[in-house]
Amino acid sequence: MGSAPSYVVLDRVVHLDKEAVKEESEWAIMECRDRKTYLRNDHVGDEVVYGLSLLVQIAEPPDLSKLSIRLSEPPVQVAARPEEILDDGSSVLQLLDLPKRALNLHTSVQSVADDLIVFTSCLRNRTHRYLVYDAIGKSLSMIPCLPNRCDPSATFQSLPLRAGAGGDYTIALLGRDMRSDRETTRRFFQDVLCLCPPPPSSRPPxxxxxxxxxxxxxxxxxxxxxxxxxxxxxxxxxxxxxxxFWANLAQGVLYCSCHDVLTGGYDVPFRYIPLPPECHLDPMKNQLRLCRTMNCVKDSIKFASIDMVPPDEAMMTTWTLTLATTQWHKDGELRVASLWGAGGLQEGRVA
Structure with missing residues (x-):
């Protein structure tokens, strides 16, 4: 493989080795020095995380770089069964049916941040798990989904956070945990910030x-x-x-300090900044993700919105958020049609 580009555009779909890897020379195995599972009494999950290799195929943007999973065959384990006595007096050990390899592992990239890649995987027993690859620590971990009575409240997409350069990490989800009042036996939901691996200042349920x-x-x-x-x-x-940041593209942005999440106390203060008044929409509007996006660009928070009415005069407006003042600044407007004539887009085969 040649030198790596300064950035890559990663395909969310992660294929199994047998489907994706045709030319071995085009792929590289991602180094993995340590493996860890946070599952309890889950032999299928253990089998996967300790028998899994990640492969990567790097492409120059705007072409997609790709990830693939290779599953090695597990060692054959002999199950304890009563011996069967043969006619000649000798004996053999009867074997249980060996489990099949989880070759229907459905995996996709969910989040990428701070040199961490978070995958979601559906194992052969139809349970969902998170796989986390740490590109700094060269480690692979498997984390179960939230408990049955704790549901993600804002989004199913986890947010990977790291403590400093190369420090410990956690994945965060906003959730609603079911509780019971012992005196009245009344059930209710409590807002929680769910973290795994858990930082020291977090608490068990x-x-x-x-x-x-x-x-x-x-x-x-x-x-x-x-x-x-x-x-x-x-x-x-x-x-x-x-x-x-947790951003609603119709309403506004909810955010907190990463320090408070990773090393602060049990209480985590959040702040909320609404979108510019002219950008408020019905939260239930269909295809919202197709006409709006928000993310960090270097050290800035950028919000882009495309007004599709009328379709032949669609306009894209970009905004920058200043956290110190909690204010949005309009960067400018651009007719979408003018983008398709841009040389860079044509060369990148976007149009």
Whole structure:
């Protein structure tokens, strides 16, 4: 392989080795010095994480770089069964049916940040898991999904966060955990910030939680400001400048300090910034992701919106968020039709 480009555009689809790798010389095995599973009594998950290799094919942008999974065959294990006595007096050990390899492992890239790649995988027993590859520590970990009675509240997309350059990491999800009042037996939901691997200042689910049994996830207490919309939903998650963001492309941005998540106390204060007034939309509007996006560009938070009415005069407006003042600044407007004539887009085969 030649020298790596300064950045890559990663295909979200992760294929199995037998489907994706045709020319071995085009692929490189990603180094993995350490493997860890946070699963408990899950032999299928253990089998996968310790028998899995990641391969990468790097392409110059705008072509897609690709990831592939190679699953090695597990060692044959002899199950303890009673001996069968043969006619000649000798004996043989009867074997249980050996499990089939999880070759229907469906995997996709969910999040990439801070030299961490978070995958979601559906194993052969139809359970979902997170796979996390740490490009700095050269490690691969498998993490279970949230407990049954704790549901993601803002989005199913996890947010990987790292403590400093090359430090420990966690993946974060905003959730609603089912609790029970011991005196009244009333059930209710509690907002929680779910973290795994859990940082030191997080806490396991309390006894009143239905998630308290056998989960590696631990919680922190998110303190949402009163102006946060009810049942806030996030279309985008990302981190920038030491802040973690959950963005609703119709309403606004909910964010907190990464330091508070990783090394701060149990309570995590959040702040909310609404979108510019002219950008507010019905949150239930269809195809919202097709006409809006938000993410970090270097040290700035950028928001791009395309007004599709009328279709032949669609306009794209970009905004920059200044966190210090919590204000949006309009960068400018551009007719979408003018983009298709740009040389870079034509050469990149986007048009």
């Amino acid at each position: 309390p006894p009143s939680s239905f998630s308290a049994v056998t989960t590696p996830w631990q919680f922190k207490n998110p303190l949402f400001p009163p102006e946060t919309p009810n049942r806030f939903k996030a279309h985008m998650v990302f981190s920038s400048g030491g802040q973690a």
